[in-house]
Amino acid sequence: MKAISYARYGGPEVLEYGEADDPKLGPDDVLVKVRAASVNPVDWKARQGHLDAILPAVFPVIPGWDLAGVVVRPGPAVPEFAEGDEVIGYVREDVLSFGTCAEYVAAPVRTLAPKPRGLSFEEAAGIPLAGLTAHQVLHRVLNVRRGETVLVHAAAGGVGSVAVQLASHLGARVIGTASEGNHDFVRALGAEPVSYGEGLAERVRGLAPEGVDAVFDTVGGDALKASANLVAPEGRLASIVDPGVTGYGGAYWFVRPDPADLRKLSELADQGVLRIHVEETFPLERTADAHRRSEEGHVRGKIAITVPQEVSPSGA
Known part of the structure; x- marks a missing residue:
């Protein structure tokens, strides 16, 4: 699959676009075809190494914790989602390694909720974190x-x-x-x-x-x-x-994944209570530019990353 990754801490220049191994699907995971991700300040702070004391990196690291996408296949212990379901997720684990700036993510079910029906994938990807x-x-x-x-x-x-x-x-x-x-x-x-x-x-x-x-x-x-x-x-x-x-x-407070909270936010978006403003959108291969834009500050709302729609990963 295509993904953004970095093999060492540093500035935006360490981000590389290329091939990465397809994710392995665990029993409690959901294989998601990522349609959009978003950039948060914590993403470039993590890339710079500022989170190493609490979230050590297993290189190469695929950055990103937010996603909006479509379920390809749920793991065997996941009855909550089915193939074709549209989901959002705050896919943060205990180390930095397998993030959301990729075509596919094996997301723990505890990080996911249904995507708001009335939002685009780019808007929905701005909700989780x-x-x-x-x-x-x-x-x-x-x-x-x-x-x-x-x-x-x-x-x-x-x-x-x-x-x-x-x-x-x-x-x-x-x-x-x-x-x-x-x-x-x-x-x-x-x-x-x-x-x-x-x-x-x-x-x-x-x-x-x-x-x-x-x-x-x-x-x-x-x-x-x-x-x-x-x-x-x-x-x-x-x-x-x-x-x-x-x-x-x-x-x-340091935010934590919570599927009930995320589901509530999705419901509020569908009710028109919550709107997400996307100021700028970048394709996956320009994630480094998206990080640069975020580092400049003064972003109104969110920065989204769109992911190309290509063939399914092996075994999907």
């Missing part, structure tokens, strides 16, 4: 409730744009930080936009004089420091990028 992160932080960490005020940082980004929509659906008032050019986009998602940078705390205080009930940090650094002073008494603070949040009395 970003959607699970937003859903789990809002429900498991921040426990956001109707009528509360939630501050979401980088509200136009992949995780932030989903968090805004989900928090709004929960009945919360949402304030979202974003660049001036993304204010209309953030407003359309359901948040009150504020510009980030110097003076952020004063701008948020202007909208929420008593402070906010919850902060969803996707940025870290100065934004996290400012956020600690914006949380109302009994408020909650969570970060997905900076473990130092615990020093401010908050919680750090």
Whole structure:
């Protein structure tokens, strides 16, 4: 099969397009024909070696954890899916090795859920990591409730744009930080936009004089420091990028695969509650360019990777 891989840590130049071994299907796996994947910042951070302490690499590594595709064959212990089912997945395992930037993936069934019927494969591929992160932080960490005020940082980004929509659906008032050019986009998602940078705390205080009930940090650094002073008494603070949040009395969260959560997100997408904005799409062979674009930052929504439709792998 065709795939993107890297044999050592490094910059985008280590990504190579070529032939890779077809995946082996385990009892609890589902062989999926990948139609689209997506790029998340964690993908290039992993490629640079920053995750080696917690997710060691077994080279060559095929990058990517998000996918949308079609079931080719379920493993013998998988009654949940059948050939031809359309699925989405957050296919993260315990090491970096077999990712989703490939024609085929043997995905553990615990990482999959039905694809939303109303979304394209490119849009659907943007749900898993970003959607699970937003859903789990809002429900498991921040426990956001109707009528509360939630501050979401980088509200136009992949995780932030989903968090805004989900928090709004929960009945919360949402304030979202974003660049001036993304204010209309953030407003359309359901948040009150504020510009980030110097003076952020004063701008948020202007909208929420008593402070906010919850902060969803996707940025870290100065934004996290400012956020600690914006949380109302009994408020909650969570970060997905900076473990130092615990020093401010908050919680750090690293997303985990959860098929029930992923199925819920798929249902919300079918109900029109959740929309995925795809800013740019790259073919599989240009995954290095997709990584470069992600590393530049300021991506509105998601970057998708499309995978060519060719012959089935041997034995499929």
